[in-house]
Amino acid sequence: xxxxxxxxxxxxxxxxxxxxxxxxxxxxxxxxxxxxxxxxxxxxxxxxxxxxxxxxxxxxxxxxxxxxxxxxxxxxxxxxxxxxxxxxxxxxxxxxxxxxxxxxxxxxxxxxxxxxxxxxxxxxxxxxxxxxxxxxxxxxxxxxxxxxxxxxxxxxxxxxxxxxxxxxxxxxxxxxxxxxxxxxxxxxxxxxxxxxxxxxxxxxxxxxxxxxxxxxxxxxxxxxxxxxxxxxxxxxxxxxxxxxxxxxxxxxxxxxxxxxxxxxxxx
Numbered sequence: 001x002x003x004x005x006x007x008x009x010x011x012x013x014x015x016x017x018x019x020x021x022x023x024x025x026x027x028x029x030x031x032x033x034x035x036x037x038x039x040x041x042x043x044x045x046x047x048x049x050x051x052x053x054x055x056x057x058x059x060x061x062x063x064x065x066x067x068x069x070x071x072x073x074x075x076x077x078x079x080x081x082x083x084x085x086x087x088x089x090x091x092x093x094x095x096x097x098x099x100x101x102x103x104x105x106x107x108x109x110x111x112x113x114x115x116x117x118x119x120x121x122x123x124x125x126x127x128x129x130x131x132x133x134x135x136x137x138x139x140x141x142x143x144x145x146x147x148x149x150x151x152x153x154x155x156x157x158x159x160x161x162x163x164x165x166x167x168x169x170x171x172x173x174x175x176x177x178x179x180x181x182x183x184x185x186x187x188x189x190x191x192x193x194x195x196x197x198x199x200x201x202x203x204x205x206x207x208x209x210x211x212x213x214x215x216x217x218x219x220x221x222x223x224x225x226x227x228x229x230x231x232x233x234x235x236x237x238x239x240x241x242x243x244x245x246x247x248x249x250x251x252x253x254x255x256x257x258x259x260x261x262x263x264x265x266x267x
Contacts, residue, residue, distance in 0.1 A: 016141070017138050068149050072184055085267050086168045087168070090172045091172075091194075093175075098129055100249070101130060109133070114167045115135065115163075148184060170184060170186060177208070179208065188213040189213060193215060193218070195219050200236060202233065210240050215247075217248045
């Protein structure tokens with residue numbers, strides 16, 4: 001168990017390459033002497049032992065975050081060396097991340113080369129939607145885990161193989177807490193909030209808004225039908241993060257998407 005947020009330690013993570021239909025399983029076993037062995041299984045190769053971690057008295061929280069940050073720095077260097085823009089898209093479940101992604105890919109596919117790492121606890125449903133656009137996509141299923149981490153991204157990139165001078169969109173697991181704690185090596189975090197949620201989300205979940213460079217307010221076509229105070233939401237977001245840049249969009253009608261696309265292509 002990850003003591004930082006109380007979720008899985010990643011031992012039940014599955015990575016699926018939809019292009020090659022390759023599925024990897026990661027399992028952890030503890031030996032009587034306290035040694036922990038992690039195995040990776042795929043239908044293309046025999047199980048291999050990837051790591052041994054001996055039972056040691058340490059601060060687990062510091063160790064987990066320190067290890068993650070080291071791998072994130074390596075991922076960041078990998079992206080920079082290939083001139084790849086990596087964005088970490090975060091939101092609560094149902095905020096419209098996948099719909100925004102598919103609309104963005106379809107609208108910009110002739111201007112930008114995009115690839116996607118899709119994070120969910122289970123299923124490849126969202127990855128299949130991404131694949132239908134013609135975009136390269138790898139699905140990471142975290143099992144009981146509530147967020148992606150840098151090690152998962154490293155393994156996902158091995159499957160995705162994004163080209164030079166491109167964009168990698170990382171759709172994190174739906175959660176407004178833990179994804180903000182784990183650096184993935186991205187250039188920027190993007191938090192997505194829909195008008196079907198409360199306008200007070202930025203002050204209820206401040207860390208994710210404070211950590212994000214961009215806030216995208218989605219589903220604005222539904223504003224006539226919901227009770228949502230846009231100005232107050234923006235005020236709360238600026239209160240938490242005065243530098244945050246905000247786009248108001250509808251992935252259904254296309255309203256406001258030009259501003260989001262302009263930022264993305266400029267980056």
